[in-house]
Amino acid sequence: MKLELKHTFDEKTFRHALNGHGVVLHCHHYMSLTTKLAEDFADLGAPRVLREATEDSIRPMLDSYIKEHGVASPEERLEVGRQYFAAMGMGTMEITGGASGGTATLKHSHVDEGWLQKWGPHDKPINHFTCGFVAAAFAAAFDKPARSFQVTESASMVMGAPASVLAVKPA
């Protein structure tokens, strides 16, 4: 299965869309600083906000693609998530599993590599965005509501691991 991507540009508003969903270009500085902001405001629960905002904003893109293209099997639906992740410039992800849980492994990661470029190694995982993305991918694959899956980063590039690994289990 190859993800079909249609990019459009509105000549009146000058806004971009990918498969009908508004998108915008930003850079690893913005993502790294947003991730750092979440860490800095951890006492307010900001990392959770970042994860949940990701899950809630990515899910509509996955759901509409799955519906419009009649993607039926959970495996193919996870593949939709994997390919969207790459198309957005967020890296390469191997994602496997079932309704009882699974794993996502990042061989390349915009969040991790951007953080390493900007600040170097860190003492804890920082992939809040990807945790939210993977939660959305699993929930879309198995027709579950938001917050159905708990995603935990068990290995992290910013901590020196060769790949970031995210463990998925039902919430």
Place this chain on the structure above:
Amino acid sequence: MTVLRDQVVKSLVQVEVKANEDGLIPGFNVLVNQLPVAFWNTVAERLMAITPPERKAEMESSLVNCAYECGYHTGYGIITSPEFQSVVMPMVTEGAKDVLRGAFAVFTAWGWAKSGIVQIRDGERMVIRAVDYYEADGGGSGHRAYMVQGVSKAFMELAYAAPYPNGMNTFTCEQTQGIEVGDPHGEFVVTKK
């Protein structure tokens, strides 16, 4: 001739944004991402919502700073890129002022805001007007174009402060009007500190 924003935008949107085999989009000396506007707006809205009143100013300034640092580094990558050199530089006849106009044309082409410079006093003050920007779609209260504020300040520094990377914290930016609060456009005033 000066920099014609719409002409620059039309040229730059032809440049295909496509991830490489590693799922990354290197360009302009940074890694680019292409995420839903709903993501950025939801993050800002919910972060502001969880912040107690006594820390709202701190959170707002942190959100602006995310875009400010991004705008400074990426902005430098943009104005020194081959794309900028080929599309914008042939139109530059007024030095730094035109480079700045070109940077805001790229700002528009990337989908940040349909914006332009309406007033500029060399090295001192600049007024940006945006008739459409995605942050206006976000929920919350008060002015909340954090990204436009941060990037406007950064671009002014790239044009008029000490040469990159030594020009940060020279200018400040205040949002004076916002579509999100019912004004017909967003307005951003950049002044020297």
